[in-house]
Amino acid sequence: MANPVSTHTYLLLLSTFLHSVHPSHQIQPSQFNALREIQQFLNYPSLISIFNNTWDFCNLEPSPLFTVICYEDNVTQLHITANNGDFPPSLPQNFSIDALFSSISSLQNLKVLSLVSIGLWGPLPATIGKLSSMEILNLSSNYINGFIPLELSYLKNLETLVLDHNEFTGQIPSWISSFNDLAVLGLRNNSLFGPLPISVSRLENLRVLAMADNHLYGEVPNLQNLTNLQVLDLKNNKFGPDFPVLNPNVVTVELRNNSFQSSVPYEALTSYLQLQKLDISINTFIGPFSSSLFALPSIEYIDISDNKLTGKLLHNTTCNEHLVFVNLSSNLLTGDLPECLQQQNNSEKRVVSYGGNCFSKEEQDQHPSNFCHNEALAVKVMPQKLEHEEGKAMGVVGSSLVTGIGGLTVIVGLSYWVFHRRKKGAAMKGASTRLIIEKLSTVNTVKLLSDARYISETMKMGANLPTYRAFALEELREATDNFTHSTIIGEGSLSQIYRGKLADGTAIAVRCLKMRRKHSPPTLTQHIETISKLRHKHLASCIGHCFECCPDDSSVGIIYLVFEYLSNGTLRSSISGNFAGVAGQRLNWAQRIAGAIGIAKGIQFLHTGMIPGVFSNNLKITDVLLDPNFHVKICGYNLPLLAENGGMKFYHITLKNCRANEEEKDDIHDFGVILLEILVGRPIISQNDVMVVKDILQVSNKMDDTARRSIVDPTIIKECSPESLKTVMEICLRCLSNEWTDRPSIDDVLWTLQFAAQLQDPWRLDSHHVHQQSVSLPL
Structure with a gap:
């Protein structure tokens, strides 16, 4: 709650000043009028009606709330701040940030503008680019939203840019490097996403780089050439995996709560003679x-x-x-x-x-x-950074594989030896077989499965999943009522899927897979390790496994893969009208965008969340399930060992730009088909359906909004903002491009869908006549 005394004092002081001033020889009339307009836009009441004609405007005593500084007959600095961080005075419902900055832009010689905690909301107007003399801009602790406008790059003299504690979204623009004199860049506590642009490394005068509390991810660019950098604040993002390369002059390094997974470069840190604060927690x-x-x-x-x-x-x-x-x-x-x-x-x-x-x-x-x-x-010992030479990279792969999974290789080798001995006729008694399997599960738990536990803790969206572990066969028999036929929920030529419930009440799905002995121990080890790492909020993740020798065929073993069980139906059913088992309910437009974003995040993890990536997943909307909170989870991705002649399609770690390959773009096309069904709201079964609906969508998208709405699901026609609908249609068509080289990357898809969500939300609020800043969709 605002302090009424302090707020009243704040308003009284500012109003007293503005109404007591008339254009004097020390200020131009246009600038005086601009200040009067600023007063009106910020809703400051007219409390004083008696003018003091002798009050010298440019010699007004500065205060913590309001300060104006002049040089000759021009205003060069304007500072307005709410009292002691109190809740700012409420702005009128018809407040226009565009009109406010239109008046501010009249102060052509303004070098410093500080508007802190005064309740500004709405996108930052393009008129900000008219303040060409600006050197310091501080708009922190407001509710300014939308993208960082390109027009901001016109302020070539900018030395300090602080936009902390707002609601900016989108990516940090690469043109940020156009500020040759920039010393302070503060973008803390916004909704920015994407990587930190490499162009930041060219800001040679940068002293403070503060990006904390956003949704930024990826490698931190090499900042070694920023010899003036003293403060690096990247906490509460998803940066990683490697520790950033910094100049030894740095004073504060805050990397708390990110996705770093490497070793710490202590040899470099010991040269940081000015380092005062290090937070890598x-x-x-x-x-x-x-x-x-x-x-x-x-x-x-x-x-x-x-x-x-x-x-x-x-x-x-x-x-x-x-x-x-x-x-x-x-x-x-x-x-x-x-x-x-x-x-x-x-x-x-x-x-x-x-x-x-x-x-x-x-x-x-x-x-x-x-x-x-x-x-x-x-x-797991992380591999060193890839060298350019392929031979060195292969050495890294080999050493990390031996270090990380050597223990399991021995045990799986023992299992393989057991299969081999059985084929040669060296029969084993049931008790001996059980003993070997129990030993196998025990060692997996200590080594490989704790690797998986480590992975699950580091993956940015893998929270709330049970720890990956080895299951005893008896435990799975009990959970599935001894694998009775009534518990089967899916069946293929080489596998069955059973529904079950563990002793602690956890619902599971168990895939029983017969595995022929042609899988060598190293290959089997690699497959199991990969499965253990595929844990993400938007994947139906594997939570454990169990090995067994097949009693009917000495050349075959059985692997049971244990998955989380999802009972709320498929995404298709939630679109076609059987949402969570309740006929007639369908996901609205905002929920469909959120679902599409979830699927895209799951695909992004499959492609880039681990090395090697998982591609050619043959994605279908019926393989997208809903968890109890109605978050989407992909269950039909390309796990290894699910087909004798298939296996996981991935690319060697040494290949450059593996995400530009055709198999990745196959997944993009499949995602486009899912988007198509999300848009039209009816099942798309065949490739012919895809071609027909795509052609109709293509023609409609080139026309007006009415034509676009004519082909979408009738239940969401009134909910879609024109811009949001058009954006989703465009990315859908790009995903369905006939040439795989024309299809976007999964990062482009995700960025576009998040943009569509941002376009939808303010429209939804405006359509209900809610006069407040937009709020991002919960994804």
Whole structure:
């Protein structure tokens, strides 16, 4: 709730100034009128009617709420800020940010504009580009939405750009590098998505790069040439997997809560002589931790909590005397807590947290030492960065494969040996077979499946899934009523799918797959490891497996793959009118866009969320299911081992630009067919249906909005904004291009659909006469 006294004082002060001023020789009349218009647009009441003709406008005493600075007869600085961060005064329902900035643009010599916490809402107008003299622009803590406008790039003299705490969406534009003098770039707490453009690395004068609390992802560009960079704040995004390359002059590095999965470059960090704050918490950094960070000459704050860092710390480790905060919690550290971090040796101001490790000091809930040893063995060693030479890259692949799954290879080899012996007639008794299978499951749990646990924690959308594990055959028999025929929910030539429920109540689907012994142990190992990693919010994910020797054929083994079970029907049923089993209910337009975005995110993960990527998934709308919260999940993707002559189509890690291949674009075409059905609201069964509906869509899209609406599902005609509908139709047609080279990438598809969602939401609000800023669709 606003402080009525402070807000009233704020309004009174500003109104007193504006109504007590008349054009003097120190300000041009056009600029005086612009200030009066700003007063009206911001809804400031006229409380004072007596003018003080002697009040010198340009010598007005600055205040925390309102400051104007003049040079000669021009306004050069304008600062308006709500009192002490209080809730800003409400703007009128007919407020127009376009009109406001049209008046501000009259202040042609304005070098500094700061409008903070005053409740501005709406897209940033193109008229911002008229303020060509602008050097500092601060519009933080408002409700400004939409894309960052291109016209902002016209401000060639800009040195500080702060748009923190708004509702900007879209990607960070690559033209950001056009600001040659830019020193501060603040875009914290918005709804920006996509990668950080490489052009940022050309901002040679940049001192502060603050992108925290957005939806940004991908590799951080090489920032080594930014010799002036002091503050890097990227926390609460999805950047990764590698630690960013920075210049040693950096002072603050905040990478908290991202998707980093590499080792920490301690050798580089030891050269960061000015580093004061390092926060890499809530990631999946791996490998040994170096206590040399404690002794960096300027270090004051270190947070490495919630990672997979290993190593043994020594009692006599030294610490910088200025170190005031250390958090080592929830890693795999062993040994002794350094003496300089122990409470009895700390100054009162030093805070130290170290729980969730395996230190000999048992305070703060330490694990037993074997926990850190076993977990450390299970952490997959990440491959080094790819070299240009193919031979080096293959060496990396080989070494990481041997390191990560060597233990399982031995066990699967034993299973293979068992099959081989059975074929030669060396019969084994049932009890012996069970013993081998039990040993196989046990080792998988310790090694491979903890790898999967590590993967599941690092994948950006894989939360809320059960930990991947090995199942005992008896456990699956009990869950499926001994695999009775009544529990079968799907069947193929080489596999059956059974519905079941675990002892803890978890609903599962078990795919029983007969596997001939032509699968070598390394191949089988690779397939199982891949399956364990395919965990994502928009995939019906595998949560475990079980091995068994086939009693009827000595050359065949059986693998049971255990999946999460989804009971709310398919996306097709929710569009055709049987939503969650209730006839007559259908997804509305906003829900359909959200569903399409979910499918695109699932495809994006299959293509890029792991190496090698999963392609040629033969996607169909009937393979898109709904979970209990009605989020979409793809169940029909290309798992390995699901066909004797098939197997997973992927590409070697050394290939460049593998996402531009034809198999990836096959998935894009299939996604276009799904979009087509989402649009028309009726099943599209054959390829002929696809061609006919596509042709109609193509003709209609070239005409007006009425023609476009004539072919879409009648139940959503009144819900679609014209721009949103046209955007979805256009990306659908691009996905269905006959030439695979003309089809967009999955990143382009996802970006376009998110744009369509943004176009839809403000239209929906306006159509209900709601005069407030738009709110993004929950996806």
